[in-house]
Amino acid sequence: MIYTQSPLAIGLFVTFVLFVLGLSFYLARRTTSAAGYYAAGGNIHWFTNGIAFAGDYLSAASFLGICGMIATAGYDGWMYSIGYLAGWMVALFLVAEPMKRLGKYTFTDALDSKFNSKSIQLMAAISTLAVSVFYLIPQMVGAGVLVQPLLGMPHWVGVCIVGVVVTIIVATAGMASTTYVQFFKGALLLICSTVVVGLVLFRGLGTEPNQGGTKEYHKFQTLQAVVANGALQVADYEVVAGLDSEFGKQGFVKLSRDGQETVWHLKEAANGYELEETLYVTKMADGTKLFNGAPKEDGKFYAVGHIKEIMVDGKEIAQTGAVGPLEYLNRFKESTIVLWGKKYVKVGDTTTTIYYQKPTPGSRILRPGLKFKVDNATGLQKFNFISLMLALFCGTAALPHILIRYYTVPSQAAARKSTIVGIAAIGFFYILTLYLGLGAMTNGVINITDNNMSAPLLALSFGVVIFSVISSLAFATVLGTVSGLIVASAGAVAHDLMDNFFGMNMTEKGKVRAGKISAMVIGGIAIYLGIIFEGMNVSFLVGWAFAVAASANLPAILMILFWKKTTAQGVAASILIGLTSSLGLILVSPDMWTRYGLLPQDAPVAFNSPAAISIPASFIALVLVSLITQKKGAMVEEGAEA
Amino acid sequence: MGHGPAVKLGKDNAAGYKSKLGVTMFIVYTLTYFGFVVINALNPALMEKVYFGQTIAVLYGFFLIIFAFVLAIIYNHFCTAAEARLN
Numbered sequence: 205m206i207y208t209q210s211p212l213a214i215g216l217f218v219t220f221v222l223f224v225l226g227l228s229f230y231l232a233r234r235t236t237s238a239a240g241y242y243a244a245g246g247n248i249h250w251f252t253n254g255i256a257f258a259g260d261y262l263s264a265a266s267f268l269g270i271c272g273m274i275a276t277a278g279y280d281g282w283m284y285s286i287g288y289l290a291g292w293m294v295a296l297f298l299v300a301e302p303m304k305r306l307g308k309y310t311f312t313d314a315l316d317s318k319f320n321s322k323s324i325q326l327m328a329a330i331s332t333l334a335v336s337v338f339y340l341i342p343q344m345v346g347a348g349v350l351v352q353p354l355l356g357m358p359h360w361v362g363v364c365i366v367g368v369v370v371t372i373i374v375a376t377a378g379m380a381s382t383t384y385v386q387f388f389k390g391a392l393l394l395i396c397s398t399v400v401v402g403l404v405l406f407r408g409l410g411t412e413p414n415q416g417g418t419k420e421y422h423k424f425q426t427l428q429a430v431v432a433n434g435a436l437q438v439a440d441y442e443v444v445a446g447l448d449s450e451f452g453k454q455g456f457v458k459l460s461r462d463g464q465e466t467v468w469h470l471k472e473a474a475n476g477y478e479l480e481e482t483l484y485v486t487k488m489a490d491g492t493k494l495f496n497g498a499p500k501e502d503g504k505f506y507a508v509g510h511i512k513e514i515m516v517d518g519k520e521i522a523q524t525g526a527v528g529p530l531e532y533l534n535r536f537k538e539s540t541i542v543l544w545g546k547k548y549v550k551v552g553d554t555t556t557t558i559y560y561q562k563p564t565p566g567s568r569i570l571r572p573g574l575k576f577k578v579d580n581a582t583g584l585q586k587f588n589f590i591s592l593m594l595a596l597f598c599g600t601a602a603l604p605h606i607l608i609r610y611y612t613v614p615s616q617a618a619a620r621k622s623t624i625v626g627i628a629a630i631g632f633f634y635i636l637t638l639y640l641g642l643g644a645m646t647n648g649v650i651n652i653t654d655n656n657m658s659a660p661l662l663a664l665s666f667g668v669v670i671f672s673v674i675s676s677l678a679f680a681t682v683l684g685t686v687s688g689l690i691v692a693s694a695g696a697v698a699h700d701l702m703d704n705f706f707g708m709n710m711t712e713k714g715k716v717r718a719g720k721i722s723a724m725v726i727g728g729i730a731i732y733l734g735i736i737f738e739g740m741n742v743s744f745l746v747g748w749a750f751a752v753a754a755s756a757n758l759p760a761i762l763m764i765l766f767w768k769k770t771t772a773q774g775v776a777a778s779i780l781i782g783l784t785s786s787l788g789l790i791l792v793s794p795d796m797w798t799r800y801g802l803l804p805q806d807a808p809v810a811f812n813s814p815a816a817i818s819i820p821a822s823f824i825a826l827v828l829v830s831l832i833t834q835k836k837g838a839m840v841e842e843g844a845e846a
Numbered sequence: 847m848g849h850g851p852a853v854k855l856g857k858d859n860a861a862g863y864k865s866k867l868g869v870t871m872f873i874v875y876t877l878t879y880f881g882f883v884v885i886n887a888l889n890p891a892l893m894e895k896v897y898f899g900q901t902i903a904v905l906y907g908f909f910l911i912i913f914a915f916v917l918a919i920i921y922n923h924f925c926t927a928a929e930a931r932l933n
Contacts, residue, residue: 286910289911289914290879293918296921297868297871298869567901570900570901570904572886581887590884590887631911631912
């Protein structure tokens with residue numbers, strides 16, 4: 205897909221990155237102690253911290269991933285929004301205040317505050333590292349996706365820019381700069397997204413997505429075909445792959461005219477067939493990809509997303525004009541929108557991915573089931589869905605980079621209030637995601653091969669200024685989230701492992717230096733992973749990070765707070781079982797099988813979301829081991845009120 | 847070594863009350879959320895039904911987001927009152 209770079213976009217992008225770096229260097233001069241590095245000295249105002257929560261949380265996953273998923277699969281993408289937000293209720297009601305009461309810099313401190321146990325220190329530090337690295341992957345992928353249209357550079361360049369800039373930020377300033385950077389970006393992202401949603405509503409719904417008259421939308425053609433002597437015949441076209449070919453078996457045909465090949469979707473009609481134009485990507489044996497039969501640079505591949513029919517009071521109309529937010533959904537529900545199905549055709553060593561039109565009623569899009577198999581689903585498919593929703597619900601309160609934010613505020617009341625500010629900001633944003641996603645779906649802006657960029661490209665349809673601002677912001681958001689994650693993992697290595705577990709005697713300065721060196725190493729690992737996971741939906745990847753976090757950390761956190769018989773061994777066992785079972789199940793899941801280049805149906809397990817197995821396993825491990833080690837282990841004596 | 851809060855916290859006499867309130871409200875929200883998940887899994891077609899001009903899926907989704915905020919405000923109100931009363 206071809207994007208045009210503008211000097212304005214590049215200028216704004218550079219300004220943002222420089223601003224973020226400048227802020228870090230400024231704040232770095234004030235950070236000399238370990239408390240300053242890991243917890244911003246514990247003196248951030250609750251409102252600032254609350255918006256910073258939003259900045260941390262509304263990462264690439266929300267802005268890019270969720271909007272992209274809504275744009276292609278409708279309501280199912282929004283389910284992520286709902287699950288992510290619901291997770292905050294666990295954080296607010298159960299975790300926020302006790303976390304604040306128990307910990308110092310890291311989540312390990314809180315878990316270990318009752319026991320001072322070596323095994324907890326080790327397990328919690330490993331789990332923090334594992335979760336952070338898992339969460340870093342989608343952020344890096346998101347960064348790579350963003351630089352392509354913004355700066356015209358390949359995916360890996362974006363990943364490297366983020367890696368390097370963030371490592372500099374973290375290595376210089378730690379949590380204070382991370383917090384202020386997140387505050388600014390969280391606030392700006394909310395404001396800009398509100399503006400885009402306002403523009404979407406003002407434009408309304410229309411059957412001609414010409415981006416406000418600025419850009420012609422590709423008119424998808426329909427042809428008539430007849431069958432004569434068992435062979436398909438189409439006027440003016442030569443049939444390259446007919447009904448008996450591999451294409452034909454999948455319901456497609458390949459035609460040629462003036463030397464240009466096109467793929468068409470077969471639909472039976474009264475006398476013969478109706479052929480609908482498709483988009484197709486050909487992957488040759490040597491790995492080169494052709495888009496609609498031509499190299500990417502030729503621009504033969506079109507952006508998609510249009511409405512087939514809008515009905516108002518039983519009458520078909522072409523434009524709704526400006527509408528309110530509820531009216532928008534109402535009109536959308538009455539319309540028929542063209543979504544895109546995907547099929548693979550393999551001939552020899554060449555694989556063709558075909559994207560074909562699937563007109564779908566709006567009311568069907570505004571309810572679950574287009575991505576998740578819930579209609580007439582097997583028990584396993586339903587299980588997979590429930591498991592994912594459970595992971596989203598339990599994951600938030602177990603994310604290390606969210607938990608460390610509780611140490612940056614001065615009191616428990618401030619921890620609670622900042623969570624509420626976070627919930628308000630995040631909830632509002634998640635309502636906006638629905639409109640951003642549906643807006644992208646109907647405004648002809650989707651790159652069907654990689655839906656992660658749908659929201660920024662929707663902004664582009666309103667002009668390059670708003671696009672540049674939003675993309676730079678999204679990029680900066682990635683920077684901030686990655687910084688938070690790297691601070692959390694650096695804390696796990698330097699504070700939990702080196703200082704506490706191995707008992708290395710370090711000066712205050714030495715501790716900060718250890719943190720910075722760890723940050724650089726983790727940054728390097730994140731860059732590598734960001735490059736190899738290119739092309740996966742970032743929200744989907746975050747779903748995995750949530751599953752790992754929820755399984756490894758949440759049972760331990762909750763049981764320490766609410767079950768008096770919890771022992772140190774129980775906590776360590778729970779983290780170990782949660783971490784290994786969730787990671788293990790992910791590594792043998794169908795989606796990972798595709799990543800290894802194998803067929804998904806050959807994977808040893810048939811589901812992608814491990815949470816519904818790994819969370820209970822982790823709870824059971826904790827209870828059993830705690831009961832067995834009851835006399836030997838140290839017990840929590842005072843329970844939650846300690 | 848190195849444990850305990852990053853900042854000195856005074857003793858919080860309201861902690862027990864807040865913890866109980868938190869658990870109660872957590873249960874209320876969890877039931878609402880899992881009701882949503884279960885309907886989606888078992889009877890997704892029901893979510894397409896339309897009330898007040900919107901599908902149930904949209905209404906329930908908006909409700910979950912707004913309800914979260916409302917519960918958070920109520921929780922904060924009672925916690926702040928308890929802190930003022932007990933500390």
